[in-house]
Amino acid sequence: MKNKYFILAILLLQSSLINTVFCQNSATNSGGQVVSVQPKIMVIPYTKEGEDLRTVLENDENKRIAIAKIKEGFDSRGFTTVDFVAKLKAAKDNNVFTSDNQTDIKSQIIQMSGADVYVQAEVIVEKGQSGNSVKLILTAYEASTGNSLSNKVGESGKFYTEDFNKLASKAVESCVEDFLNIMQIKFTDIVNNGKSVIIDISFDAGSQYKMSSEIGSDGLPLSDQIEMWMEKNAFKNNYHIQGTTDLKMIFDDVKIPLKDQATGNNYNPNKFALELFKFFKGLGLQPGKDVKGSTIYITIK
Amino acid sequence: MKKLNKISSLVIVTLLLITTGCSMKTLPTAEVNYLSGKDGTITMRAIGIGTNQEDAIIDAERNAFNVIFFRGLPESEQKIALIGTNETEEKEKNKDYFNKFYKDKRYKTFVMSSIPTSDLTKHKGGKKSIAIDVKINLVALRKDLEQNNIIRKFGF
Numbered sequence: 296m297k298n299k300y301f302i303l304a305i306l307l308l309q310s311s312l313i314n315t316v317f318c319q320n321s322a323t324n325s326g327g328q329v330v331s332v333q334p335k336i337m338v339i340p341y342t343k344e345g346e347d348l349r350t351v352l353e354n355d356e357n358k359r360i361a362i363a364k365i366k367e368g369f370d371s372r373g374f375t376t377v378d379f380v381a382k383l384k385a386a387k388d389n390n391v392f393t394s395d396n397q398t399d400i401k402s403q404i405i406q407m408s409g410a411d412v413y414v415q416a417e418v419i420v421e422k423g424q425s426g427n428s429v430k431l432i433l434t435a436y437e438a439s440t441g442n443s444l445s446n447k448v449g450e451s452g453k454f455y456t457e458d459f460n461k462l463a464s465k466a467v468e469s470c471v472e473d474f475l476n477i478m479q480i481k482f483t484d485i486v487n488n489g490k491s492v493i494i495d496i497s498f499d500a501g502s503q504y505k506m507s508s509e510i511g512s513d514g515l516p517l518s519d520q521i522e523m524w525m526e527k528n529a530f531k532n533n534y535h536i537q538g539t540t541d542l543k544m545i546f547d548d549v550k551i552p553l554k555d556q557a558t559g560n561n562y563n564p565n566k567f568a569l570e571l572f573k574f575f576k577g578l579g580l581q582p583g584k585d586v587k588g589s590t591i592y593i594t595i596k
Numbered sequence: 597m598k599k600l601n602k603i604s605s606l607v608i609v610t611l612l613l614i615t616t617g618c619s620m621k622t623l624p625t626a627e628v629n630y631l632s633g634k635d636g637t638i639t640m641r642a643i644g645i646g647t648n649q650e651d652a653i654i655d656a657e658r659n660a661f662n663v664i665f666f667r668g669l670p671e672s673e674q675k676i677a678l679i680g681t682n683e684t685e686e687k688e689k690n691k692d693y694f695n696k697f698y699k700d701k702r703y704k705t706f707v708m709s710s711i712p713t714s715d716l717t718k719h720k721g722g723k724k725s726i727a728i729d730v731k732i733n734l735v736a737l738r739k740d741l742e743q744n745n746i747i748r749k750f751g752f
Contacts, residue, residue, distance in 0.1 A: 331751070334751060334752060372749075373742075468634075476674070476676055479750055485752065
């Protein structure tokens, strides 16, 4: 009898502990309201090979004006962008740059900012006898996959003026709304058909397994087990295999939903990585997982 | 007597064919063309049809909004449809909004100017048409559609 009370007390204690750990804090409880996590967008200047990204903006006011005008376009749609100059300054302060290679610096800033989408603006100044003009090439990419989201070329038109700031402004105005409209179409497609993640599955140096290892209760090769799982779990059965070798399997585009289809909460690559982790555990493997932006790395020990 | 009946029915049929043929032709199409656009506004030239000038102007304004909503206007900053290309489905989905928008003339709040550029032209069948230059506050219109959940806000 005494034993019974003791077990009951333990169970009560355990349930109260679980409640304390997993229950939502009353200070942050929104009553089940879910707001979609918005993509982080950063507008950066285009740099040629060897150009210093750190000084390119400081030296060229036309680029600064173009970037400010593009950001203005996003603001007018009620969307806040990540400020490139502030990130650049923070990166400098934190000594993020470890290499002299400018391309690396660009990648490092994009990575450090956590931007999901970056918009690259190339400003071309053209001087001629029939007037001066500014051309603008705008391109938006998904940072993780490199998928192109929108491309537009803007032109100021030719004017007999030396006011290139105004021409840069005109070039942005000529295309920014169209550019944003196309981006929004792509965003709608992501909302409906899921966002892309990259999945890289490899083996630890000391692992006894290979992609051809027959595994699980049905004894199928590991690569086929993985593909069968992906077939069931990729959003709307949408996935693409870049390649499979005995030591590696790369999915260069797997769609995951933006919202958990069961709970309606926000869904992210980390949650998908956890499902993948559980799948490998279920096969009796010892996986390690790493998530960097929208790329999931699975290493089988 | 029989012959007279035959002739009269032939005359009636011929008359009917002539009147039907007349009433079906010559009405102009509801054309909407881009004129200019700056800082979140768009100016279009639209043709409207009605029984009088007021009706024709209302029809022209509605045509302008319909093109922006469901077709998009080439050469403008709104090249693609603001809402979608399937207008029947979209109007059915958001019946209340469109009822208020058109029937209660809420659309007028987004019209910045509406200036007739032609005289009222009479057509066969009693219909009249007019061309107007209509300027629309596109930024406010987009915001209104977003707030009423007709279109999604920028982003996810």
